[in-house]
Amino acid sequence: MAPAPHRILRVKRETHDTFTLTLEVPEEAGGEFAPGQFSMLYVFGVGELPISISGDPGVPGQLVYTVRAVGKATGSLVKLRAGDWVGVRGPFGSAWPVEAARGKDVLIVAGGIGLAPLRSVIYHVLNNRDAYGRLTILYGARSPKDLLYRVDFRSWSRQMDTHALTTVDHGDLRWRGRVGVVTTLFRYVRLVPERTIAMLCGPEIMMRYVCAEIEKNHQLPASQIHLTMERNMKCAAGFCGHCQFGPYFICKDGPVFSYERMKPLLGIYEL
Amino acid sequence: MSSREEGLSGLVDLPSIGQLISLLERQGWRVIGPTVRDGAIVYERVESIDDLPRGWTEEQEAGRYRLKRRGDDALFGYNLGPQSWKKYLHPPEVRLLEARRENGLLKILKQSDPPPRYAFLGVRACELAAIAVQDRVLVGDRFADPIYEARRKNLFLIAVNCAQAAPTCFCTSMGTGPRARQGYDLAITEILEGERHEFLLEAGSEQGASVLGQLRARQAGPADSEIAEKMAEHAASQIHRRIETEGLHDLLYANWEHPRWDDAAGRCLSCGNCTMVCPTCFCTNVEDVSDVRGEHAERWRRWDSCYTLSFSYIHGGSVRRSVRSRYRQWLTHKLASWIDQFGTSGCVGCGRCITWCPVGIDLTAEVRAIRDTPTRAPKRRENRNGES
Ligand SMILES: Cc1cc2nc3c(=O)[nH]c(=O)nc-3n(C[C@H](O)[C@H](O)[C@H](O)COP(=O)(O)OP(=O)(O)OC[C@H]3O[C@@H](n4cnc5c(N)ncnc54)[C@H](O)[C@@H]3O)c2cc1C
Ligand code: SF4
Ligand code: SF4
Ligand code: FES
Numbered sequence: 334m335a336p337a338p339h340r341i342l343r344v345k346r347e348t349h350d351t352f353t354l355t356l357e358v359p360e361e362a363g364g365e366f367a368p369g370q371f372s373m374l375y376v377f378g379v380g381e382l383p384i385s386i387s388g389d390p391g392v393p394g395q396l397v398y399t400v401r402a403v404g405k406a407t408g409s410l411v412k413l414r415a416g417d418w419v420g421v422r423g424p425f426g427s428a429w430p431v432e433a434a435r436g437k438d439v440l441i442v443a444g445g446i447g448l449a450p451l452r453s454v455i456y457h458v459l460n461n462r463d464a465y466g467r468l469t470i471l472y473g474a475r476s477p478k479d480l481l482y483r484v485d486f487r488s489w490s491r492q493m494d495t496h497a498l499t500t501v502d503h504g505d506l507r508w509r510g511r512v513g514v515v516t517t518l519f520r521y522v523r524l525v526p527e528r529t530i531a532m533l534c535g536p537e538i539m540m541r542y543v544c545a546e547i548e549k550n551h552q553l554p555a556s557q558i559h560l561t562m563e564r565n566m567k568c569a570a571g572f573c574g575h576c577q578f579g580p581y582f583i584c585k586d587g588p589v590f591s592y593e594r595m596k597p598l599l600g601i602y603e604l
Numbered sequence: 605m606s607s608r609e610e611g612l613s614g615l616v617d618l619p620s621i622g623q624l625i626s627l628l629e630r631q632g633w634r635v636i637g638p639t640v641r642d643g644a645i646v647y648e649r650v651e652s653i654d655d656l657p658r659g660w661t662e663e664q665e666a667g668r669y670r671l672k673r674r675g676d677d678a679l680f681g682y683n684l685g686p687q688s689w690k691k692y693l694h695p696p697e698v699r700l701l702e703a704r705r706e707n708g709l710l711k712i713l714k715q716s717d718p719p720p721r722y723a724f725l726g727v728r729a730c731e732l733a734a735i736a737v738q739d740r741v742l743v744g745d746r747f748a749d750p751i752y753e754a755r756r757k758n759l760f761l762i763a764v765n766c767a768q769a770a771p772t773c774f775c776t777s778m779g780t781g782p783r784a785r786q787g788y789d790l791a792i793t794e795i796l797e798g799e800r801h802e803f804l805l806e807a808g809s810e811q812g813a814s815v816l817g818q819l820r821a822r823q824a825g826p827a828d829s830e831i832a833e834k835m836a837e838h839a840a841s842q843i844h845r846r847i848e849t850e851g852l853h854d855l856l857y858a859n860w861e862h863p864r865w866d867d868a869a870g871r872c873l874s875c876g877n878c879t880m881v882c883p884t885c886f887c888t889n890v891e892d893v894s895d896v897r898g899e900h901a902e903r904w905r906r907w908d909s910c911y912t913l914s915f916s917y918i919h920g921g922s923v924r925r926s927v928r929s930r931y932r933q934w935l936t937h938k939l940a941s942w943i944d945q946f947g948t949s950g951c952v953g954c955g956r957c958i959t960w961c962p963v964g965i966d967l968t969a970e971v972r973a974i975r976d977t978p979t980r981a982p983k984r985r986e987n988r989n990g991e992s
Contacts, residue, residue: 334700334750335700335701335712335714336701336712337712338709338710338711338712375703375892377703377705377710377894377898377901378703378892378893378894378898378901379892379894380890380892381890381892381903403919404919416708417708418708418709418710419710420703420710420712563918564916564918564923565915565916565917565918565923567888567889567890568888568890570746570747570749571741571745571746571747572741572742572747572749572886572888573887573888573889573890573908574886574887574888574908574910575887575889575908575915575916577933577937577941579941580941580944580945582945585745585746585747601860601861602861602929603923603924603925603926603928603929604860604923604924604929604933
């Protein structure tokens with residue numbers, strides 16, 4: 334229930350508003366997590382907020398989070414420096430179906446900060462390269478200055494049997510890459526529906542378009558598509574009620590769900 | 605659990621109820637019971653029989669509550685006030701933690717003051733059911749809330765059987781009352797017949813039997829339990845409010861877009877009264893504060909309501925911006941999604957939300973309206989959740 338103090342080892346600036354914090358895990362805390370899980374990070378006196386673990390599950394002793402400063406708590410979180418302390422509760426929630434995906438092709442579709450919770454699954458697939466088939470990563474950001482993990486991305490795209498594509502909604506003068514929403518990247522990929530597991534994270538509206546695209550145009554059954562949901566969270570333990578989405582508590586039933594379970598609810602206005 | 609002791613019963617007189625209170629106090633319990641305050645019967649600490657609402661009852665209707673004299677000496681001759689026992693088990697405000705910043709280090713200080721051992725005197729059957737619902741939510745799921753758990757585990761529960769029902773009651777629809785059947789240490793049936801004023805006490809646990817054994821109780825006979833059964837039947841016969849629960853879950857799930865939600869939203873003030881008075885509503889908000897020097901910080905947890913805009917706020921805006929969506933969330937949660945989440949309805953039929961709604965919205969009527977004109981073709985509107 335009470336957060337455990339963790340020391341910040343490094344803060345890396347990813348973009349103008351997004352930073353990656355690496356925390357040292359105290360011995361007694363363990364630090365194990367499954368890709369897709371999140372923690373509640375406590376900033377002294379400011380608040381506690383849900384942040385996905387974006388680090389490499391194969392590297393023990395540290396917890397990595399990528400935070401986009403959008404308000405009060407995230408704003409003060411990214412102002413912290415190496416040596417500062419944050420409180421950590423967790424990890425909480427469901428994980429990406431990395432076991433079910435064994436032996437299959439993996440399709441990753443991310444929008445904006447949504448790449449953060451998916452990065453840990455990308456690490457997992459690359460750490461266990463032989464256990465998985467083709468890895469496809471489709472990533473859309475608002476503009477070139479919002480692109481996360483540029484170094485990682487270049488290295489992913491050079492891996493064997495890996496296809497990593499980026500697009501931006503709006504380019505700038507120097508941008509030579511693709512322009513358009515993330516669904517436009519689907520014209521470059523061919524999926525084998527029987528052996529593909531898709532994992533999606535991004536704004537809800539984007540995920541709905543992507544789900545429709547891969548279900549209709551690529552014949553992927555809804556049960557093979559997984560996505561993460563985001564709702565207000567105060568406790569992460571099923572007590573505060575804030576994260577409810579129809580019958581589900583996003584904090585303990587999710588945040589990762591199959592599209593099969595989310596589909597009947599996603600279209601309901603203001604649910 | 606039907607040892608001979610638990611089946612123990614006895615008859616006591618009026619002063620013995622006072623003795624029961626002092627006996628429990630002496631044995632380390634803090635007795636909370638009904639008392640008159642500010643024109644309502646509320647649950648507060650009671651130290652003697654004089655604190656109980658002797659001779660009082662209430663009038664209840666949708667949007668209306670008024671205390672009234674009964675013309676007799678009944679101690680438990682009312683039904684339900686605005687408060688429920690969740691006030692003690694799931695406190696409206698509690699400090700979750702204290703943190704200190706010392707020499708650049710973050711220290712989280714554990715909360716340790718143990719809660720009092722509560723004895724609740726006068727728990728109605730629907731309220732026992734409500735406590736069972738909150739048990740399921742706050743300790744019976746994946747995580748246990750230590751605050752609730754600590755208060756719950758040392759509880760002494762004294763139920764009171766209803767001899768009458770309020771017009772807002774519908775426990776019979778929800779299968780929770782009017783007679784307490786389980787989940788208590790002692791159950792009281794107040795017998796008022798002509799000159800006779802006695803209390804039938806029935807033990808429901810070993811702890812209850814032991815307390816009963818310490819009171820000067822007269823042997824109760826089959827005729828006494830028959831009277832208790834008759835009184836429960838009489839109370840049940842006064843209940844006219846009803847919710848048809850058969851198929852209710854599927855009905856609400858099929859009617860997310862029913863026009864009745866707009867109609868209710870036109871009346872609902874989104875004040876959240878219904879969630880505050882409801883004995884099963886459990887939602888909370890968490891707030892962090894620190895001193896000006898930034899050395900000492902605290903986290904507080906307070907009751908929250910799904911009727912507030914901030915409840916569903918995520919970056920980019922609240923998910924449930926319309927009153928329509930918030931009323932729908934509350935009602936659908938109570939009567940339908942609660943069943944998926946916890947295997948039980950979130951409503952025990954106490955009627956408080958009806959009485960304490962300033963505009964008299966009655967969930968049983970809202971459900972009936974939806975049942976009478978179900979729609980199956982949802983009107984789709986573009987969802988803006990997280991669109992930013
Ligand atoms: C499971 C999950 C994983 C997440 N992972 C990440 C991540 O890896 N990186 C990242 O940058 N962001 C992530 N978020 C979003 C992040 O939690 C919010 O951006 C953050 O809570 C906003 O807080 P704030 O105080 O800075 O914003 P403000 O706008 O000042 O918010 C005020 C309060 O509203 C609530 N709130 C606002 N936005 C959200 C939100 N989107 N989700 C939940 N509560 C919110 C919080 O309680 C917050 O304290 C995640 C959210 C969830 C639910
Ligand atoms: S929803 Fe209304 S009637 Fe049902 S338990 Fe809550 S307050 Fe009582
Ligand atoms: S239904 Fe009544 S009590 Fe509940 S929020 Fe609306 S106006 Fe308030
Ligand atoms: S975050 Fe509190 S119930 Fe899910």
